[in-house]
Amino acid sequence: MDVVRDKWDLVSHSCFRLFPCLSDPVGRSDLGLRLALVFLHLMYLGVLLVFDKEFVHKFTTDPWYVGLYLLLFVAALAQYFFTSCTSPGYVLDAMRDVNEGDTLCRGSSVASKQPASSKDVNVIITVDGSNGGRSIMESNGASWTKLVMGLYPPGSSSSSLRNWTCTYCNIVQPPRSKHCHDCDKCVLQFDHHCIWLGTCIGQGNHCRFWWYLFEETGLCLWTGILYMAFLKSNVPKSWYVYLIVVLLLATLSVFLIFLLLLLIFHSYLVITNQTTYELVRRRRIPYLRNINQRVYPFSKGVCRNVYNFCCNRRSTYLEPMPTAEELEEKSRPYTCLDVLSCRCC
Structure with missing residues (x-):
């Protein structure tokens, strides 16, 4: 047993050196999970290619139909x-970029592009997605806090400042x-935090997630439509083929209902400029606790919310x-004049 255990440890250490991500249990x-998801997709496609002769026949009769399906398969x-590989946008990276920009501004005579007023503050910071060290929290932190x-x-x-300071990262x-x-x-x-993607969903990857x-x-x-068409066809098949297809179709129906509800929910979040955390834990967030539940404090109108969500994600927006x-103004009910003046947009 000791010999087998030693050989297993040797093989494990060799694999960890070749693939460092495997040394982490979370990794x-x-x-x-990613391999299981890929296998699940390939299994559903493989059943069509093996058992559905009509689908295979469409490769020659309707190549555009099969091509669009395979294109959607690869795109998904x-x-x-x-x-899963896109950074959700970390506060630590934004703090590092602010401190670096503040150092550069103090070393040059170029005027800062960031507004100094606390009203209508729109701060845009370019983030490269890399993870900086925690040593930046000890240097030049006053500019970030301000x-x-x-x-x-x-x-x-000052008590509010303590409430806004993360007790784990020690940053505001x-x-x-x-x-x-x-x-x-x-x-x-x-x-x-999406367990299926293995990463957080935040400002940097929420659009990709949608x-x-x-x-x-x-x-x-x-x-599902292809599977139902396969079951309705008059071509004689074995009973086990029907059983496999019915089981896969039932499982696919559950996945479809879950994905459809999730898509509708996140579409609602997009047009109202909310996040899941803000919607679920609104009464526990200090700066949202006293705001009316019917008011979306960060909403700028449906059209601008959708535009910012889809087209304004190349930089970090504070x-x-x-x-x-x-x-x-946001709590005021809409009138016909507001609709004509596109207040909702």
Whole structure:
């Protein structure tokens, strides 16, 4: 037994040196989930290619139909890996970039492009996605604290500052950010931690996540239609083929319902400019606790919300809390004149 154990340890250490990600239990779990997802997709496609002769025949009669299906199949898998490998946007990276930019500004005479007023503060920071060391929290942290405090409503006290400081990362969190215990990092516009993707969903990858849900839902729906057409065909088949297809179709129906509900839910979040965390834990978030539940404090209108979500994700955007006047305006009911003037957009 000792000899076998020694050989197993030797092989394990060799694999860990070749593939460092396997040395981490979390990395092995994420890799297992990704392989299982790929296998599940290939299994559903393989059943069609092996048993459905009509689908295979369409390669010659309707190549565009099969080509579109295979294109959606590849696009859904590619979007899954793109989303899982995209950084959700970490507060630590944003803090590092702010401090580096502040150092450069102090060393040159170029005027800063960031507004100094705490009202209507729109801060855009370019993030390269790399993970910086925690030593930046001890250097030049005053500029980051001043910047973040300007994003909150005026009149903040030192006790509020302690409430906004992450007890794990020891950095001041901007609005809409939260510490993820699975990633052990604070995430900008934290939505949730997706176990299927093995990463957080935040400002940097929420748009990719929505597109993945859209493509995966379309793929499941199309695959279900192909499976139902296969069952309705008059070609004689063995009973075990019917059993396999029925079981896979039942499982696919569950996946489709779950994905469709998730897609609808995240579409609602997009048009109202909310996150899952803000919607579920609104009463526990200090700066949202006293705002009316029917008011979406960060919403800028449906059209601008969708535009910012889809087209304005190349930089990190630190969104300020709305003023009391803006909240009062958002709480005002819509009228016919508001609709004609596109207030909702």
